Amino acid sequence: MKKLDMVYEGKAKKVFRTDDKDKFVVQYKDDATAGNGAKKGTIEDKGIVNNKMSAMLFEILEKEGVPNHFEELLSDREQLVKAVKIIPLEVIVRNVSAGSFSKRYGVEEGILFDNPVVEFSYKVDELGDPLINDSHILALKLATEEEIEHIKGMALRVNEVLSELFLKKNLKLIDFKLEFGKYHGETILADEISPDTCRLWDTETNEKLDKDRFRRDLGNIKEAYQEVMKRLEQ
């Protein structure tokens, strides 16, 4: 496999073509942004943690029945993935109120829901990723009814698997964001799963071990990412 030219550069990752048209190389960066790019910075070695952690979680999820784009780890910061076409939806699953949910509905953070909440945002930076519902998705032809149901089912399965896994590591999975892509007609999980895209709170202390430390200037950001990885490896 040969890594060729860069096809896409996002806020946290670069994507390269390879000599296999069905495979991309994803390279994880240390760059961090928040508030749709309003706040910028770097978190030392974040790319290494997020690459390793995504790889590990994608492998587990594949075994647990959630097909995804991960193929193999290539280096500290690079992984080989299936060359999917990303569906421009952010699929968010919430177990506990936090972040934009708390802001939008005027409720405190930390309220445990009876059932997980699944919501979608339309992934368009210029629009600020607006919240979008099923009928909007159908109207905009972003996905069919069957695809929406399939995506929700996979997102809830990811929630079951990861909530249980993190709980064993004394971490509460508060919420997370997933992205899905099309690969030879099939809709599969793609993008990343990391402290950039999940909220994780220590079960004992409720300490935040995720990107909120960066968003909210809480300090010890690098250490929080390393701590999550350390617990996963134990």
Ligand code: UDP
């Ligand atoms: N999230 C993400 N990328 C985004 C927006 C949200 O990875 O562009 C993640 C975020 O880290 C959190 C969950 O999705 O784990 C829910 O985020 P929320 O809607 O509360 O938005 P935020 O508070 O980050 O603006």
